[in-house]
Amino acid sequence: GPHTETMLTIHRIHHLAIGQERTGNLGGCHAATRTARGWLRGGTCRKADRHSFVVRGVPRKPNRFESDVVFDDTTYDTDLEMYFARIKAFPASARSVALLQLLRVDEEGAFANHVSGDVLDQVPLEASVGFKRSIDALDARERRQVTEIVSGVIRWQRRLHWTLSNLPKPTNVDSMDSPLRILLYMGAYELLELNLASHAINEYVNLAKFVMHEGCGKVANGVLRSIIRAKDAGEVPAPPKPHGTMSRREAAELLAIGYSHPTWLVMRWLRQYGPKDTVALLNHNNRRPRFSMRLRDVRAGIEEIEELGATAVPSAYLGGEFVVVESGLQRIIEGGMLKRGDAQVQDEAAGLVVAMLGPKVGDTVLDCCAAPGGKTLFAASRMNGTGSILALDSVESRLGAVRNAAERQGYGSMISCVASDARQFCNNASLTGDVFDKVLVDAPCSGTGVLAKRADMRWRRRESDLATLISLQADLLSSASNVVRPGGVLVYSTCSVEREENMGIVEEFLSRHDDFELVSGAALGDIPPQCLDDMGCLQMLPFKHGTDGAFAARLQRKI
16 A cells, blocks of 8 residues: 655645646646745735735634734744634634645645544644634534535636636636635635525635734625636536547546546556446546455354444455445544454455465464555454464554554464564574465555555555656565465555556566566455456456455566
8 A cells, every 4th residue: 555654755735736837737736846835925915015024813703804903913934833723713713624624735745644643544623723722612514514625625726727727707726825825715616516696605705804904804805706606606616628630638628627637547457448437447536435344253243233224235356354434433433443353444345365375284484564554354263363464564653554453453472563664574584494374465555545545645656656666676586585485475466447557566576576476366265256367366457346456466486
């Protein structure tokens, strides 16, 4: 999966999102072409004098933004500090918290699933945002609204940018500072996708006034009312659709705008999958994600889930161990099943990777890139707690979650965690003759198979990242092969749908290691045939299987 420590420099999401190919850089402007924060100060909604750094204090009366606002003389070194201070001073609401989170994603490179409390990592909303007092003021409905707005704006921002730029009176979004631009994205998303009532735009206007100044409130009011008029008249602009006479590049550009993806990704998918499957993949990435869970006991787990007021059904791929949550995921999490170790949020595709490894009772297993630990723990479950697993990760802090989860699920005695680069560890281990029965290399990758759950990743990645990732993946696989015993199994996996990161890596490895052979997952007996490609490798495609994207190849060392 996409591990944090291997990610390259994160560029400002907005400029990647709008895909300004006129700069000559696929996927948008390179960060190197921009100066440090503050380059938008020439915009129409900025006060250039020093008084713009004076923050407004907490209003004496709720929801009053004029005469009842207390001013103080606090000064700040950066615009960002000022914006955060003003948003914190605004009466807590779903939209003010969503603005705060989106500003963090845009300016600080925060991960969207961390700041929104996404269940992918089970990060508490209040802990991730860092402003607990504001979050505590929100009820459960408002928190769900925060998640909806944050994920929706990140997912659809390129199309929202196009729509705002093509209104009857076009909006020059690029000239605006981040808070105003994000507020317009939020308002447009709620009006166009969530059918926000017209009167509710008043909060966006007040936020613009409070966080920035009166002029920005007027701009927000004018733009959002322009959207309302266009919507009422049935004249909301829509990007043109590709047609048969267009070049692939032209078609990719229109699809990328309409489905809000970087153009370079759409170009790749058109070449690899063709138009029909590319559109299906784009649609999948823009839907609300489905979540599955691994349960200690599926029958008893489903009964408890129903008692909590949620619903789940057995997985079509791993029905004895996984369920697909149909509704009430937050209720399940709050009900304590995860804390007790009776359940773990994990995609079925990730579970099938472990099935390809085939861990058995008494095996010695090495997980080279273990954090956050989902595959490690499922392997332990399949081994019935007997045997040993060594979990590696290059960042010590990431292994804490693995240790804690292992203790909760009752596998603490069989799982050992070591902070080490897998390449160095395996090369050193080979010198001392240490070998394992099963070795898993779940390699850092582009993550293009999980874009439905990690919408922000589509804007973080650049096409040039692939060369660096492919080199790392090849090195990891080669190093891991040194510690596989004769007759042992080495599984290489990713959550990417790019061939170069998947079968391309395996083919290159086999060309250099004639002591290994590719074996089909069909012989294991528990991998559904529809999940295997012609070579017997696991190939989960979101638009075909409805899961995350995943690839896994089972390699066996010759005796």
